[in-house]
Amino acid sequence: MLSAAIDVYVRHAADVRRLSPATVRGYASDLRDLVATVGDRPLTDVDVEHLREWAWAGAQAGLARSTLARRTAAVRGFFRWASEEGLVDADPSLRLVTPKRGRTLPRVASAPALRDVLEGYVARAETGGPDDARDAAVLELLYGAALRVSELCGLDVDDLDRDRRTVRVLGKGAKERVVPYGGAAARALETYLVRARPALASRGDGAGAALFVGARGRRLGARSVYDLVARAVGPAVGSAAVGPHSLRHSAATHLLDGGADLRAVQEMLGHASLGTTQIYTHVSSERMREAYRLAHPRA
Incomplete structure (x- = not known):
């Protein structure tokens, strides 16, 4: 499941990649927010539309541009690791673009x-x-x-x-x-x-x-x-x-x-x-x- 894979990746980021404690905490928070948004589903079910939905929700919540960039880096690092470990056949994060702050909903007609x-x-x-x-x-x-x-x-x-x-x-x-x-x-x-x-x-x-x-x-x-x-x-x-x-x-x-x-x-x-x-x-x-x-x- 997505959450279990994230737990393993967070330990990998800290123990193998030796990222700073602050970066690890940020990545862990970002990826758990991904689970909260798209649901705890099998990792292979997560596609680029799920990631776009999550990124878009962050932009609509008014997150700072630096936070949005970190969230994108977190999910790309996670799926790069998952791909290298053979947990997914394709990396959906490769098609993810960091949303701009203040991005609005597509236009709504009256x-x-x-x-x-x-x-x-x-x-x-x-x-x-x-x-x-x-x-x-x-x-x-x-x-x-x-x-x-x-x-x-x-x-x-x-x-x-x-x-x-x-x-x-x-x-x-x-x-x-x-x-x-x-x-x-x-x-x-x-x-x-x-x-x-x-x-x-x-x-x-x-x-x-x-x-x-x-x-x-x-x-x-x-x-x-x-x-x-x-x-x-x-x-x-x-x-x-x-x-x-x-x-x-x-x-x-x-x-x-x-x-x-x-x-x-x-x-x-x-x-x-x-x-x-x-x-x-x-x-x-x-x-x-x-x-x-x-x-x-x-x-």
Whole structure:
């Protein structure tokens, strides 16, 4: 398990590498915080997305740049040792970039702006071609179920329960969860499955059981989803540098704005730690304070 491997590494850092006691204490604290964020899981299950989630949480907590750099050094040293010891096949920390202090959440679209975007794509799907129907369904499900792009692209048709309006998702660490989606997503998916998917799948022979099919008749790739979201949502948030995670963050923020229970949102998002989900409460609180400052006569 991750925590057991960290204990061995901390002793190695002190006894073999002979790092200073202060550095060893700092590394031990950093790596135990990693466990608190991503959960005590098998070491081989930890991937770069877990490390990014942990690094991002540290940046959002306002840690000093020097602390963020030390945390990155700690996790890189740990995984370099684990790789040399044969405990992992690949070192996920090689792709980790030290986050900049003050880094914010990907842009969150307002609920009215996002509604206009989605309704526009749904209207286009009614009269357009198969690609239009697929794009509307992709956007509605990304937002409606707050999915990661990897989760959406990995869905098969059988993962949908169209009667219950739920989707079975395989998240990080191969953890499965069942997520609800709303009426708008259900209607977009029905249009896509009945009218568009068969036409898209007929363009090639690589679709298989994939729920979403690309222009060449194969499983839809993450790059295509990134391009779609940038075109669709970018103007609504005032930035072309916007990706699928913006829809996930928007969904989480809007749920909390509407009074959803924090643990229910955690379960829906598939976060290992409640602390990761709590970041969205800060976003909602900031929005509330800004609205109060602008609108209340005694602000």
